[in-house]
Amino acid sequence: MPETVSWARTFTQKVVLRFLYIYSGCNVVSTYLGGVVFLSGDSMQPTIQGGDVVATRTFRPRVHKVEKGQIVCVKSPTDPGLLVCKRVAALEHERVGNVVIEGHSVNPRVAKGHVFLLGDNLDSSTDSRQYGPVPMGLIHSKVVFRVWPPHRIGWLNDSA
Amino acid sequence: MNGATNFLKKAGTAAGIICLPLAFIDVVGHPAAVIGPSMEPTLHGNDARWWHNDIVWLSKWYSKPKPGDVFTYISPSDPTARHIKRIARCSGEPVKLKSGVKIILAKGEYWMLSDNAEVGHDSRTYGPVNVGLFQAKAKFVLWPPSRFGPIR
Numbered sequence: 001m002p003e004t005v006s007w008a009r010t011f012t013q014k015v016v017l018r019f020l021y022i023y024s025g026c027n028v029v030s031t032y033l034g035g036v037v038f039l040s041g042d043s044m045q046p047t048i049q050g051g052d053v054v055a056t057r058t059f060r061p062r063v064h065k066v067e068k069g070q071i072v073c074v075k076s077p078t079d080p081g082l083l084v085c086k087r088v089a090a091l092e093h094e095r096v097g098n099v100v101i102e103g104h105s106v107n108p109r110v111a112k113g114h115v116f117l118l119g120d121n122l123d124s125s126t127d128s129r130q131y132g133p134v135p136m137g138l139i140h141s142k143v144v145f146r147v148w149p150p151h152r153i154g155w156l157n158d159s160a
Numbered sequence: 161m162n163g164a165t166n167f168l169k170k171a172g173t174a175a176g177i178i179c180l181p182l183a184f185i186d187v188v189g190h191p192a193a194v195i196g197p198s199m200e201p202t203l204h205g206n207d208a209r210w211w212h213n214d215i216v217w218l219s220k221w222y223s224k225p226k227p228g229d230v231f232t233y234i235s236p237s238d239p240t241a242r243h244i245k246r247i248a249r250c251s252g253e254p255v256k257l258k259s260g261v262k263i264i265l266a267k268g269e270y271w272m273l274s275d276n277a278e279v280g281h282d283s284r285t286y287g288p289v290n291v292g293l294f295q296a297k298a299k300f301v302l303w304p305p306s307r308f309g310p311i312r
Contacts, residue, residue, distance in 0.1 A: 032182075
């Protein structure tokens with residue numbers, strides 16, 4: 001009897017421990033390295049189509065720099081649970097260039113610590129024109145490579 | 161074959177063991193030393209030697225932020241900096257910006273203020289802080305023992 005009990009206990013210990021190792025491993029990989037993201041919507045057409053799956057590199061502000069033209073995933077300023085995927089149109093202290101915000105054509109300057117995001121498909125994108133420049137602390141990751149669909153596998157992030 | 165499997169097992173376990181505390185920090189919380197006097201008298205951080213300053217427990221497990229809570233967040237003006245301040249106002253409430261303009265905080269925005277009002281860069285400097293920037297809730301003072309206890 002005692003032997004069965006201790007076998008079950010060691011087994012549970014092993015399972016629990018292995019689960020913890022795997023969970024922590026996944027957590028560390030996604031926090032420090034990157035991940036795979038399924039994208040939906042058409043705000044980044046034609047660069048990215050809805051249904052594309054991309055590999056991302058997690059953005060770490062102390063290590064990486066943001067460059068203009070990069071495609072990034074950021075935590076949505078209006079809905080913290082969501083990730084939105086847009087292109088960096090302007091960096092801090094830069095002027096955006098002429099954009100239409102609330103019906104007016106303006107050329108705003110981006111505040112310190114922020115970036116201005118635009119979707120490639122301007123007609124169908126909710127971006128910094130609606131919610132303003134986004135603090136860099138909200139940038140989650142940089143989109144690096146498309147892994148799906150197979151006929152369009154390839155690198156992303158060369159400024160289009 | 162056995163040697164290779166053994167090595168992989170050991171490597172996997174080693175990787176797992178290293179990842180456990182890293183994931184714990186990310187999922188549960190971690191201690192941190194306070195830097196700067198902006199949260200005096202609640203938190204003391206004014207000694208240049210970080211080990212003389214208060215050490216707090218930053219928890220990643222927290223209920224919806226509300227006024228009075230002390231949170232750490234990524235600074236809106238410097239993404240490499242972490243600030244620790246108290247929530248003064250939540251979304252839906254009015255605040256007055258540095259420019260004098262009065263606004264109502266949007267959904268997901270918080271107005272953060274230093275307990276030590278004269279010093280400290282807070283929302284009076286850089287405006288409302290988006291909840292997506294929040295990192296952890298400061299729940300306890302761990303050190304020094306004389307001030308050990310929950311942060312109110």
